[in-house]
Amino acid sequence: MPHSTASEPVLSGGLVEEDSIILDAPGQVPDYTKEEGKIDMYDSVSPSEDSAGEAPRMDVKLEDIFNDVDDDEDDEFSGSRVSNTNSEGSPQEAPFQFAPSAKYTDPEVMLAFYQRLFPFRYLFQWLNHSMKPSNDFGHREFAFTLQNDAYLRYQSFATGDLLRKDILRLNPSRFEVGPVYTANPRDRKTLRKSTAFRPMAKELVFDIDLTDYDEIRTCCNKANICHKCWSFVTMAIKVVDAALREDFGFQHIMWVYSGRRGAHAWISDKRARNMDDQKRKALAGYLEVVKGGAQSGKKVNMKRPLHPHLVRSLDILKEHFQRDILEDQDPWATPEKAERLLQLLPDKLLNDSLRKKWDAAPGRSSVSKWADIDAIAKTGASKALDGRALLEAKQDIVLEYTYPRLDVEVSKKQIHLLKSPFVIHPGTGRVCVPIDTKRLTEFDPLGVPTVTELLGEIDAFDGQAKKEESHVKKPQDYEKTSLRPYVDYFKIYVAGLLREEKGAKRGREEDAMEF
Template identity: 70%
Template sequence: MTAEAETHDGEDLTAADTVTGEPETNHGISQDDDAADQDMTMANVGIEGDNVPDIKTESKSEVKLEDLFADIDSDEEFGSAKVKSQDIKPSSSPEAPSSPVHVGPSSRASDPEVMRSFYQRLFPWRYLFQWLNHSPTPTTDFGHREFAFTLQNDAYLRYQSFPTSDLLRKDILRLMPSRFEIGPVYSTNPRDRKTLRKSSAFKPIAKELCFDIDLTDYDDIRTCCDKANICNKCWQFITMAIKVVDVALREDFGFKHIMWVYSGRRGAHAWVCDKKARHMDDQKRRAIAGYLEVIKGGAQSGKKVNVKRPLHPHVARSLEILKSHFQSDILEDQDPWETDEKFDRLLQLLPDKTLNDALRKKWSSAPGRASTAKWADIDALAKTTQGLNATALREAKQDVVLEYTYPRLDIEVSKHLNHLLKSPFVVHPGTGRVCVPINTKHLEDFDPLGVPTVTELLGEIDEWTAPEEGEKEGKSIADWEKTSLKPYVEYFRSFVVSLMRDENDVKVKREREETDSMEF
C-alpha cells in the first residue's frame, strides 16, 4: 500500500486514489483490500486530536486591522486568536529541543531528524494558517479543513483536522510524515464524520481551484530529458504554461490571488485562492478546466490540437505569448525535428502533400539540418508550390506552435472539489528540495535546480552568524530568515497578507451594507 506512486511524481492524489480503510461511501472513496485496512488501522492508533472540540463560528471579538497584518516572525499562533486552553489537547509526546542539526554529505532529506528539524525550525506554520484560515481568529475555514499525511511506512492518513496550526505542527512532529496534502473544507469537522447519522451531511464545501503541470506530459516533445529528469531547458515548458494559464485566470475569469508552487521535482501547481474560486462547485471547475484545455491525447495519438477558426481570443492571446518561446526554447534549444523520424512527425501536421514531399526530399539530403532552418524551409518552399492553400498552411503552423508550447494540464486535478494536493513548503522526498512558491513577477529567473534542499537549509542555519550592526534590539530572527528560504517565505507572506486584506475588506463592506439597510 503506497501513496507515493511515481505517477505525476506522487504529487497529488484524488479522493479515489487514497486509502481510508473504511467501507465505500458516497465521497468517491473505494474500499481497499484487507491488508490496506489493517495497515491503516494500525497507523491510525493514537492519532492526536480525534476528539478535539469543533471550532465554532468566527469570534465576535474586535480585531484591529494593524493587528491583522502585524509582522510577527514567530511560530506561535496569532496573539488575537481566542482559543480556550481546554480546547487545545497537548501533543502525545513532547517536542525535541530545537538544537542545531549538523548535516553532512551522508544526511538525507528522509532522515527523521533532518525532517524534524525542518518542521520545527523552517516550515512557515504561521503563514500556512493565515493562508488557509483567511482570518486572524481560528474559523472553520481552517478547523474543518482536511489534511492527509503520507507516513514514512507509506501509510496514508486521511481526514485529519486541527483547530490551530500549532496542533497541526505538533502532530506533524509526532508522526513525521514524508509529506502532507491539503484537501477541502467540509461541512462538518472531518474527524466527526463517523458520528453523523446521514453520510450526506458530510460533504466538501470549499477548496482552492488548483492546476497541475508535470513535465512528464511533455516527454514526446522534449529532447533534453525524460521521465523524472529535468534541466533548465525543459523547465521552459513550465514557464510557458504558467504565463498562459495565469493570464487567462486573471483576465478571462477575474481571479486575483493565484499562487504558483514548485512541486519539488518536475512540475508546478497553481492555487487559485479567491473566495469565488474556493466556493465553486465541480461543474464550474470542469468548465474552467475545459476552457483551458487545448492539448488533448496521449503521446501516440497523432494531432493533439484541434481549435476552431477564427481563433478564440484566449487561444490567439496564447499564441502571441508563446511565439517567441517557440523560436528560442523549442526550435533552438529542443531542436525537435533533427532526425528523419522526428521531422516526419512535423510533416504529418502540414496539410499539402506536394509541399511535404519537397520538404522531405530537402531534409533527407541534408542530415542534421537544424530545426530552425527546417521551420524556415516551410515558408521558402511554400512560395514555389503550385496550388497551395496559404490559409490552411498558416493555420497548420499555428497548430504546430500550440502543440509544442501550449500548457499540458492534468485537468483531473482541477475538476473536483474534493481533490487533495501537496502542501506548499513540504520537502520532496526524492530530491530533498522544498516546494517553494514561484514569484511570477520574476518567472524567467526561477531556477528549479537552484531551489534549496532541506539539508542545505539546515547547514545554513548552523553557519549563520548574527550581524554586528543594524539588528533591532530585542527582535528575534526566525530561522528561515537565516537561510536561502527567506525570499520564498517572504513572497508567501506578502501573498497571504494581500489575500487576507481583500477577505477583510469584503467582510467590512458586507457588514456596512447590512447596517445601512437597517437604517430608516
Template identity: 65%
Template sequence: MTRPETLQASSKPNYSSPDILRQFYQRLFPFRPLFQWLNHGPTPQPDFQNREFAFVLPGGAYIRYQSFLSADLFKKQCVQMTPERFEIGPQYSINPRDRKQLRKASSFRPVMKELVFDIDMTDYDSIRTCCSKAAICNKCWHFIIMAIKVVDTALREDFGFQHILWVYSGRRGAHAWISDKRAREMDDAKRKALAGYLVLAMSGEQGKKISIKRPLHPHVDRSLKVLNPYFQDEVLAEQDPWQSAEQAERLIRLLPDKDLTAALQKKWDSMPGRSSNQKWADIDAVAEAGHLSTLSAKQLVDVKQDIRLEYTYPRLDAEVSKKLNHLLKSPFVIHPGTGRVCVPIDTRHLDSFDPLGVPTVTALLQEIDEWESKSGNMSDEEKAKVQDWQKTSLKPYVEYFRGYVAGLLKEESKGKRSREEVAIEGLNGMEF
C-alpha cells in the same frame, strides 16, 4: 546549468528521515502564514478547522481526514508524526474527524476549496529532447514558464482572479492555487468548465493532427502572441525537436498536404543535418515554390499556428482541477526524491526562477548552523529576534508567501466589512 538533474541513489541523503523532517517542521516550516492562507483570517474559523489534511508518512502510510483547530496544534502533529509531505483538501460541512458520527453519510460533503491547476513536465516528454521522465534541466523548464504565463494571464484577464499562488512541485512541475472567494466556492461543474476552457487537445505519440477552430478564440490568439518568442528561441533553438529523421517524421505528420510533405522529405533526405530552425523555414520556402496541393497560403499559416501551439501551449492535468474534493500537495513541504522545498514562485521574476537552485532541506539546516556560528558578536536578545527561516535561503520564499497571504487577508476583511454593512443597513431599515 543545462544538464539534466541527476541524483545517485547510493549518495542521496535520506531527506525523509524523521530527524531531518522534525527539525524542518520545528524550525523552518511557515505554519502561521499557511494557517492564515487556508483560514482566510487571523483567528481560527471553519475554513481551516474543517479542512482536510492527508499525511504521507516516511513508511508509506497515507492518513486522510486529519483536521486541526489551530496552527499550533497543526504544527505539533507535524513535529510528532514527521510526514514526508502533507496534502491539502477541501473544507467540509463538518469537521472531517467527526464524519463517522453522522447518521447520514451524505451530510459530510466538501463546501469550499481553492481552484487548483497542475503542470507536470512528464506531459512534455513527447516534445522535449533534453530530458525525460523525472529529470529536468533549465532548458525544458521553459515549458513550465510558458504554461504559467498563459494560464496566469487567462485566469486574471478572462476570469478576474487576483489571488493566484504558483508553487514549485519540488522536482518537475508547478501547481497553481487560486484563493479568490469566487474560485473557492465553485462547484464541480464550474471547475470542469473552467479547466475545459484552458485545455487544448494535443496530438498524441502517433502525431495525429490537432485541429483548432478558426477564427482563433481570443484566449488562444493572445496565448500565441505570448508563446511565439519561446517557440523560436527555446523550442526550435534549444530543444531542436526535429533534428533527427525520426523526429522530423513527427513534423511531417502534422502537415496535411501530401505534395508539401513529399517535397520536404525529399529535401531533408538530400540535406541531412538540417536544424529544426532550418526545417521550419523550409516549410514556407517549399510551399512558395509551388508544392501545395490541398492547402491555401492562409490554411498553411493556420497549420503552422497549430504546430506552434502543439509545442508551446500548456499541457494541464485537467482532472486535478475538476473536483472540489481533490487533494494537492501543500506548499513548503519537502520533495522526498530531491529534498527540495516546494517554494512559491514569484511570477514577477518568472523567467529567472531556477528549479535546480531551490534549497534542499539539508542545506537549509546547515545554513542555520553556519549563521549561528557567525553570530558571535550578537547579543542573545538580538539573536532571539531572528527566526530560523530568516537565517537561510528560504527567507525570500517565505517573505513572498507572507506578502501574498497579507493581500488575501486584506481582501477578505474588506468583503467581510461590506457584508456586515449591508446587514446593518438592512436592520436599520426594519420596523420593530
C-alpha cells in the same frame, strides 16, 4: 533557563513540574521548556536508543494532557517564534550534527525542518482566509504521508498551532491539503447522514507536470528535468496565469514549485473556492487545448477564427517557440522525428519536396526546417497550396509544442488533494517554494534550496552570530537561510489575500445592518 529540569525524561517529575507551572504561570513559559526539552533530546541522542526514544513520546503525552489548558494561550505564539528561543538557549555548538552527511529523508532532518523552518503561521492564514480560526481551516482536510508510507486521510485541526503540533508528533514525510467540508472531517463517521459530509470549498488548483511533455521534450524524460525543459513550465505558467487573471478575473493566484518536475497553481479568490465540480470542469475545459492520447495524431485542431484566449496565448508563446522549442529542444532533428512534423502539415506535395530537401541534408536543425516550410511554399512547389491552411496548421503546431499541458483531472474535482506548499519533495529534498510570477523567468528549479542546505545555513549563521555577538533583534530561523525570500513572498501574498477577505466580510456585515 528557569525550567530546564522539565526536559529530564522522568514522567512523574515532568508531570508535577508542568502542572505547577501551568497553574500559576499560564502563557508561553511552559511551552518554551517543553519545546526545548524535545530539541535537546533529539539532538543529543540518536532516537534508536531506547531510553531516549521513549522520552520524546512521553513529552507528547504531556502535551496531550494539557492540550485544552494551553491551546488558548498558545495561539499568539507561532511556530517560528518558539523555536527561535530554542536556538537562543541551545547549549550545543552544532545543533545539527547530522546536517552535512545526512540524507534529506532522515526523520530527524524532516522534524528539524518542521520545527524550525516550516511557515505554519502563514499556511494557517492562507487556508483560513483570516487571522481568527474559522471553519475554513477547522473543517479542512489534511492528509499525511508518514515515514513508513502509511497514508492518513481526514485529519483536521482547529488552528495552525494544532496542525504544527500534530505534524511534529507524526513527522510526516509530506502532507497534502484538501477541501473544506460541511462538517469537521474528524467527525465524519459520527454524522447521521452520509450526505451531511461533503466538500464545500477548495482553492481552485492546476497541476503542470513535465512528464506530460515527454513526447515533445528531447532533453530529458520521466522524472528528470533541466533548465531547457523547465521553460515548458515557464510558458505554461505565463499562459494560464494570464487567462486566469484577464478572462476569469482572479487575483489571488499562487504558483508553487512542486519540488521536482512541475508546478501547482492555487487560486484563493472566494469565487474560485466556491466553484462546484461542474464549474471547475468548465474552467479546465476552457484552458485545455492539447487533447488526445499517445495515438491520436494531430492533437491541436482549433476552430477559426481563434478565440481571443488563444490569440493571446499564441502571442505569449511565439517567442518561446522560436527560442525554447526550435533552438533548445530541436524536436525534428532526425528524419523520423521530422516525419512527425510533416504529418501535421496539410499539403502532400509540399511535404514531398520538404522531405526531399531534408533527406539531402541530414542533420539540418529544426530552426532551418521550420523556416524551410515557408521558403518552399513560396517557390510554388505545390500548385494547390492553400496558404491559409498552412498558416493555420503552423499555428496549431506552435500550440501543440508550447501550449500548457495541464493535468485537468486535478482541477476538476473539489476533493482532490494537493501537496501543500513548503513541504519537502521526498525524492529531491527540495522545498516546494512559491514562484514569484513577476520574476518568473529568473526562477531556477535546480537552485531551490534543499532541506539539508537550509539546516546547514542555520548552523552557519548561528556560528557566525556567536562570534559577532550582535545585539540586534534575533532573527527567526527562516531569515537565516535562503528560504527567506520565499517565505517573505508567501507572507506578502497571504497578507494581500487577508486584506481582501476582510474587506468582503465588512461589506457583508454592513449589508446586514440595513435590515
